[in-house]
Amino acid sequence: MNSKLHKSTKISVYVALLWLMLITLPAALAQSLDEAKATGLIGEKRDGYIGLVQGSAPPAVISLVEDVNRQRRVRYEQIARENNIGIEQVAQLAFNKAVEATRSGHFLEDANGRWVRKP
Numbered sequence: 376m377n378s379k380l381h382k383s384t385k386i387s388v389y390v391a392l393l394w395l396m397l398i399t400l401p402a403a404l405a406q407s408l409d410e411a412k413a414t415g416l417i418g419e420k421r422d423g424y425i426g427l428v429q430g431s432a433p434p435a436v437i438s439l440v441e442d443v444n445r446q447r448r449v450r451y452e453q454i455a456r457e458n459n460i461g462i463e464q465v466a467q468l469a470f471n472k473a474v475e476a477t478r479s480g481h482f483l484e485d486a487n488g489r490w491v492r493k494p
Contacts, residue, residue, distance in 0.1 A: 423466025
């Protein structure tokens with residue numbers, strides 16, 4: 376197997392593990408994240424993080440966004456370091472997985488930076 380293909384496979388495995396970790400966050404955090412997505416308060420941003428769909432949100436939701444993004448950043452950095460690639464590349468792969476995992480009706484950021492509901 377050539378090294379590029381092997382590296383790509385390794386990165387894919389790390390991204391899959393990342394998503395497994397993110398969906399198995401402590402129950403309260405995961406439930407809050409899912410609730411915030413279901414109510415349209417937050418969505419998946421193109422940069423691999425989550426963001427506020429509306430300009431204002433309750434402090435608990437803002438704190439949730441900060442906590443989740445902090446955890447994602449740490450994991451993205453680890454994957455990037457282990458694979459000698461940029462964190463932006465890892466975040467982009469994570470966003471692609473997030474698009475697949477996002478439920479219908481939840482928000483995603485489009486290429487123009489607008490929030491759209493997934494059909």
